[in-house]
Amino acid sequence: MQPKVNxxxxxxxxxxxxxxxxxxxxxxxxxxxxEFKVTSSYGHIRDLKKKELSIDDDTLEPEYEIPDDKxxxxxxxxxxxxxxxxxxxxxxxxxxxxxxxxHLCEVLGLDEEKTNRIVFHEITKPAILEAIEHPRHLDMxxxxxxxxxxxxxxxxxxxxxxxxxxxxxxxLSAGRVQSVAVRLIVEREREIQDFKSEPFYNVYGxxxxxxxxxxxxxxxxxxxxxxxxxxxxxxxxxxxxxxxFTVESINKKPMKRTPAPPFTTSTLQQEAAxxxxxxxxxxxxxxxxxxxxxxxxxxxxxxxxxxxxxxxASKQEIVNLYGEEYSKTRQYHTSSKGAQxxxxxxxxxxxxxxxxEGTAQEKRLYELIWKRTIASQMADAEIEKTTVNINxxxxxxxxxxxxxxxxxxxxxxxxxxxxxxxxxxxxxxxxLPPLKKGQELTRREIQATxxxxxxxxxxxxxxxxxxxxxxxxxxxxTYAPTISxxxxxxxxxxxxxxxxxxxxxxxxxKGKQITQKKRKELVGSDKGKLLPTDIGIVVNDFLMEHFxxxxxxxxxxxxxxxxxxxxxxxxxxxxxxxxxxxxFEPAVEDTMNSRQEHKAGERQLGADPKTGRPVFVKIxxxxxxxxxxTADDQEKPLFAQLPKEQSMETITLDEALELFKLPRTLGSYxxxxxxxxxxxxxxxxxxxxxxxxxxKDEDPMTITLEKAIELxxxxxxxxxxxxxxxxxxxxxxxxxxxxxxxxxxxxxxNFRLPKSMHEKVADLTYEECMKIINKA
Numbered sequence: 001m002q003p004k005v006n007x008x009x010x011x012x013x014x015x016x017x018x019x020x021x022x023x024x025x026x027x028x029x030x031x032x033x034x035e036f037k038v039t040s041s042y043g044h045i046r047d048l049k050k051k052e053l054s055i056d057d058d059t060l061e062p063e064y065e066i067p068d069d070k071x072x073x074x075x076x077x078x079x080x081x082x083x084x085x086x087x088x089x090x091x092x093x094x095x096x097x098x099x100x101x102x103h104l105c106e107v108l109g110l111d112e113e114k115t116n117r118i119v120f121h122e123i124t125k126p127a128i129l130e131a132i133e134h135p136r137h138l139d140m141x142x143x144x145x146x147x148x149x150x151x152x153x154x155x156x157x158x159x160x161x162x163x164x165x166x167x168x169x170x171x172l173s174a175g176r177v178q179s180v181a182v183r184l185i186v187e188r189e190r191e192i193q194d195f196k197s198e199p200f201y202n203v204y205g206x207x208x209x210x211x212x213x214x215x216x217x218x219x220x221x222x223x224x225x226x227x228x229x230x231x232x233x234x235x236x237x238x239x240x241x242x243x244x245f246t247v248e249s250i251n252k253k254p255m256k257r258t259p260a261p262p263f264t265t266s267t268l269q270q271e272a273a274x275x276x277x278x279x280x281x282x283x284x285x286x287x288x289x290x291x292x293x294x295x296x297x298x299x300x301x302x303x304x305x306x307x308x309x310x311x312x313a314s315k316q317e318i319v320n321l322y323g324e325e326y327s328k329t330r331q332y333h334t335s336s337k338g339a340q341x342x343x344x345x346x347x348x349x350x351x352x353x354x355x356x357e358g359t360a361q362e363k364r365l366y367e368l369i370w371k372r373t374i375a376s377q378m379a380d381a382e383i384e385k386t387t388v389n390i391n392x393x394x395x396x397x398x399x400x401x402x403x404x405x406x407x408x409x410x411x412x413x414x415x416x417x418x419x420x421x422x423x424x425x426x427x428x429x430x431x432l433p434p435l436k437k438g439q440e441l442t443r444r445e446i447q448a449t450x451x452x453x454x455x456x457x458x459x460x461x462x463x464x465x466x467x468x469x470x471x472x473x474x475x476x477x478t479y480a481p482t483i484s485x486x487x488x489x490x491x492x493x494x495x496x497x498x499x500x501x502x503x504x505x506x507x508x509x510k511g512k513q514i515t516q517k518k519r520k521e522l523v524g525s526d527k528g529k530l531l532p533t534d535i536g537i538v539v540n541d542f543l544m545e546h547f548x549x550x551x552x553x554x555x556x557x558x559x560x561x562x563x564x565x566x567x568x569x570x571x572x573x574x575x576x577x578x579x580x581x582x583x584f585e586p587a588v589e590d591t592m593n594s595r596q597e598h599k600a601g602e603r604q605l606g607a608d609p610k611t612g613r614p615v616f617v618k619i620x621x622x623x624x625x626x627x628x629x630t631a632d633d634q635e636k637p638l639f640a641q642l643p644k645e646q647s648m649e650t651i652t653l654d655e656a657l658e659l660f661k662l663p664r665t666l667g668s669y670x671x672x673x674x675x676x677x678x679x680x681x682x683x684x685x686x687x688x689x690x691x692x693x694x695x696k697d698e699d700p701m702t703i704t705l706e707k708a709i710e711l712x713x714x715x716x717x718x719x720x721x722x723x724x725x726x727x728x729x730x731x732x733x734x735x736x737x738x739x740x741x742x743x744x745x746x747x748x749x750n751f752r753l754p755k756s757m758h759e760k761v762a763d764l765t766y767e768e769c770m771k772i773i774n775k776a
Contacts, residue, residue: 403432415508491536495526540603
């Protein structure tokens with residue numbers, strides 16, 4: 001039942017509702033009608049000054065300002081607030097939202113008595129009307145928790161960054177949570193470098209049985225023990241030549257699988273990465289659109305709770321779609337300490353909406369949220385697991401065959417949770433044919449496959465979020481900006497290598513004959529994985545050496561707990577900041593004034609055999625470089641940029657000296673010099689101020705002038721084929737040819753060309769093209 005709103009028409013016209021986003025304002029306006037004016041503050045209207053510390057060094061009091069680009073908006077909001085009889089502050093229900101409302105109150109000079117703070121975690125008519133029925137005042141505990149985070153992070157960023165400029169490289173920056181995230185990635189990379197992969201062998205057997213009706217079927221089984229050496233493999237296969245194989249035991253066990261709880265911010269980010277291939281920030285951006293258009297509940301939450309309304313609607317939907325036996329109402333409880341952001345999990349606002357209108361990304365994310373929510377209210381999956389032990393007469397080793405039968409699919413009908421680095425389903429786990437204890441099986445084939453021990457896996461965006469949450473670092477609202485920031489600062493990059501080819505052996509016993517096959521596989525792919533850059537590693541090591549407390553996982557998690565205590569009213573925010581600052585400020589001063597013999601990250605590789613001058617690898621002004629000689633030498637030092645695939649930590653003296661063999665001049669073509677050089681994207685041909693990348697199979701040290709000219713001409717032909725049409729009316733418009741066919745480019749932006757127009761590209765007019773661009 002919808003609550004009644006007892007506001008007269010006369011006064012309703014004088015109601016001003018302020019939210020933080022125009023999309024949210026548009027949705028809310030539909031529910032409140034003409035009597036309410038709904039406007040947007042476009043996020044914060046006041047913040048710390050951009051280029052100054054903006055915090056008093058003694059009192060730690062923040063000094064806020066209204067940015068220039070918000071001054072016009074603020075005067076409009078003041079004017080609207082003066083005309084209104086009542087102002088309703090309706091920013092999001094979390095600490096950031098509370099702070100936005102407080103800044104509005106302060107800047108607009110609002111009277112507490114006339115100002116209502118309303119909160120809701122879904123943008124639906126009942127929720128908005130319910131909020132208007134139950135307004136509250138500002139919660140200064142939440143505001144102060146936000147201020148404490150903002151001030152602490154500003155202190156760390158503004159005080160540490162100049163230290164990095166002086167000791168490592170200009171234009172670097174540090175951040176409290178970001179630096180700890182980089183530490184996780186650096187430590188994982190070092191674990192991977194230190195890991196030594198060892199071979200072992202998995203042994204699989206295929207056995208034939210004759211069914212009671214005379215038909216033949218197969219049983220596939222795996223040897224319990226993994227064999228460590230090739231000698232063990234040959235010894236085992238020899239024993240199997242004369243062995244008999246008997247069913248020793250059959251064990252059937254009923255099992256239940258329960259569904260995962262509905263989504264929190266962290267689990268949504270992880271599943272959207274695994275199932276949809278979304279980045280963390282992409283997930284949050286799409287979820288924000290879904291929330292603001294009233295499709296889902298608030299998307300920054302660490303609660304798994306569902307409202308009674310949602311539980312009832314889910315049950316009804318499950319019964320309608322799948323039947324009564326598929327329904328099982330469950331209420332999940334949040335276990336993470338300090339869960340505070342909102343009071344409900346991320347779920348659709350209307351459970352009977354299985355599909356929505358919107359962009360392709362919005363539809364896919366909404367479907368994922370709907371399925372996860374519905375599955376959480378469904379019955380367990382009932383599975384019968386069968387384990388068969390098969391004896392080998394010539395050895396104590398045992399083969400095990402496993403089979404699963406789904407007796408009742410339950411929630412699996414709708415949704416299965418994914419995990420990181422999923423292995424393909426083992427072909428040896430399947431439905432087993434009927435077997436009896438003591439039954440003899442006929443050996444068809446035994447196969448020993450060489451495998452290799454797997455080291456630690458690099459983090460993906462999703463697994464990094466999981467790790468940060470596990471350590472209690474950051475909160476739902478911080479994961480996406482943290483992961484974006486460390487990539488923007490170029491401390492971390494996403495891998496782009498497909499992996500390397502590795503040969504492995506498969507030994508097969510068939511009849512009395514043992515044969516060996518060699519097979520190939522791709523391993524070590526780092527595509528999409530997070531790798532630390534050289535600068536990221538150097539900055540991490542420097543901060544670990546000089547600011548170990550800031551980099552400590554427990555310290556970072558404790559800070560989050562302190563923010564929670566402030567939000568609950570159990571700790572004073574300025575006292576907490578002063579406790580932190582009294583130790584932090586002296587550490588900054590000591591490090592800034594300390595003298596180091598070498599710059600951070602600098603490493604001597606040896607001496608140049610030609611000149612005897614020392615060879616260093618270090619962070620230069622524009623990134624990692626190799627340097628021959630020192631500034632004190634009579635002769636100037638020589639420098640070479642490190643190629644992208646080389647690392648400061650692992651580069652050898654020989655590899656470093658190779659970098660000084662380029663550039664090479666090959667000769668001239670068309671009256672201009674042809675040079676081979678190397679840059680951040682690898683080796684290239686330079687001619688007429690144009691660069692052509694060298695293919696991977698071409699060695700920059702041996703390539704001939706003829707081959708270089710061939711590459712120059714090939715690139716020219718590709719460029720000609722790429723540019724299909726120019727327009728005299730506007731040089732910013734052209735039609736290009738891409739891997740999926742022709743497309744429009746206007747003022748640097750790409751626009752799809754309908755397939756029906758691909759054939760008649762040459763005849764397209766300027767007006768037709770602009771029509772497509774204006775519609776997009």
